[in-house]
Structures are given as structure tokens and as C-alpha cells.
Amino acid sequence: MEFEEMKSLWGELSDKLEQQKKITDSLIAKMTKSDYKNKIKKIFISELIGALICFAAALYILFSFQTLDRWYLIVCGIISVSILCLLPILSFHAIYKIRSINILNNNYKQSLLEYSKGKQQFIFVQKLSFYLGAALLLTILPVMGQLIAGKDLFIESRLWLWYAIGYPFFYGLSKWVFRKYAKATEEAEDILKELENG
């Protein structure tokens, strides 16, 4: 298909579509109503639930902090609370950035720039959250062991051994998880390069 042929075919297509116009008033009216808002709510609901769980766990640790009576449990407690507060903030910020394209005022180039940069930031945050999540798993176990069961897992179980076994598993998992982000990162970089090269 040559370029000119493409143009004439496009013209044909446009004529055909013009003849077939059939969108109804009621359908347009429906499209302007609540569906989109509901969709936004659905996107945020999982993030919101995650954030509530994180903050509830952080509050639980903070209110029972005096129960953590050994230095390493206190360190684990501080790290856990910090991560539990940081995770939702990071997640909401990244989502906000990627969705904050100014559809009304931007031109196409500006929107693509915002989208690609937001995407890069989003992927960075996803990776960071993955590591923070893994660190949280390490620190929250002994803290909850102490707070819920009153047991110092470092003494009463072979926690270090589990950590040693878990590390290679986590390493493999991270490789697998990050592979899916590689393509998305590459796409965002390609768009930016294409915009810069003019």
C-alpha cells in the first residue's frame, strides 16, 4: 500500500463512516455521566484498601511500641512503621503523577512528555516499593511475633535461617517481577528520545 493509496483509502473510509453515523443522543448523554467517575473510584479502591491496612498496622505498632523491649526489636519496629507509612504515600504520588496529564490545555507533545516521565517515575516507585515490601517482611515478622504472641522470634525460632533461605528466593522473584517493567521502561524512554530528536 503506497502513501497516496493510503490517503485515498482513508478518504473512502471517512466517507463510509460519515454515512454510517449513528450515535444517539441518549448514548452520548450516558457517556457524559457517572461511568468514568466510577472507573476512577475502582482504580483507587485497591490502593486505598492497601493504604488503610498499612496505616492500621503502623498505628498498631506505634501504640504497642513499649512492648518492644530489645534494641533489635525497636529497630525493626521503627523500620516497619517507616515503611508502612512510606509505601502508600509513594504509591499515591506515582499514580497521581501518571494520571495528571492536562488533557484540556496540553498539546500532544506536552502530554507525551508528561506521560513518559510519569511512567518512568511510576516504574521506579514500583521497584522501590517491591524492595521496601521485602524489607518490611523481614522487619515486621519479629515485631508482630513480639506484639501478638509475646515471643522474641530471634531467640525462640531460627528466624535468621529463614532469612538466609529466603534471600535467594527473593532475588529470583525480583528478577522475574522486574522483567515485566523492562519493556514499559523502554517504551517510555523511546518516546522521550523520539521527542528530543525531533
Place this chain on the structure above:
Amino acid sequence: MQDKKEFVRVIQENETLIYKVSKVYTNTREDEQDLYQEIVYQLWKSFGSFRNESKLSTWMYRIALNTAISNLNKEKKKGRFLPINEWVLNRTDPDDLLREERFELLYAHIRELSTVEKAIILLYLEGKSYEEMAVITGFTTTNIGTRLGRIKQKLITQVKK
């Protein structure tokens, strides 16, 4: 109320524009419908602030293309959209399958282009002037000319494959 009537008229007059953008930026019927609906919603949201400073079609292309970008990343979920039997985009004419196939081939070639190139070729095929394309895309007219040259080469290579 008057606004809504006027909006419905604008959408009905330009529905093919929205359809084409939705078609070029998506790969499945479901995503196409999703994007179509979202473009209409975004147009409605900004309809009040459209002050005839630019041409109506320029404004519509801007919103439609920006919405297509913001939609690139969205997770697809089923069941949020208008029922399929009510949908506007079911346009296949059984008597004209060959022509339909050629149209689909045309869309397929355009879809293979990069996100930047898709908008430029779409506007070019729609018969927009370089100046108008520059307003919509934010690229200079010279840059658009250069990019179109590259797109042409790319399409020729694609077709030869």
C-alpha cells in the same frame, strides 16, 4: 441544558473523528470502546471552557489525542462500560468485506507506528494543514514535515515486509 444539546450536536457531527482516534490507539474492540467513551467524557468535561478561540476540530483533536495518551497506561477491566449491543462502533458491512479488510489493513499499518507518529499520520490523513497539525501536536511545521518524510519511509518498509 442548552450546553448539553449543543454538546450532543457537536459529538454527532464529529463522531467519526472520535472513532478514528479510538481505533488507531487501541488493539481490541473493548479498549476501543473504552477510549471512545472516555474521549466523549473528557470532551464534555472541557466543553464549557471551549471558547471558539481555536477551530472546533482542533480542540477536539487535542482532547482526543491527549485522552488517548492518558489511556495508554490504564489497566483494563471488564464491565464498566456501556452495553455492547448499544454500542456505536459496530460498523461491519457484510457485503463489503474486501473493503473492510483493506480498512483494517490500513489501521494495522498505522498502529505499527510509534505513539508520536500515529498522531501525525492521523492528522495528515485527515487533511489537516501543517499549521493546524503544529497547533494540535506542539511540533513545528518543519518538524512535522521531517517526521512525515520518515513515516512515509517507515510505511513503505512495513508494506514491503
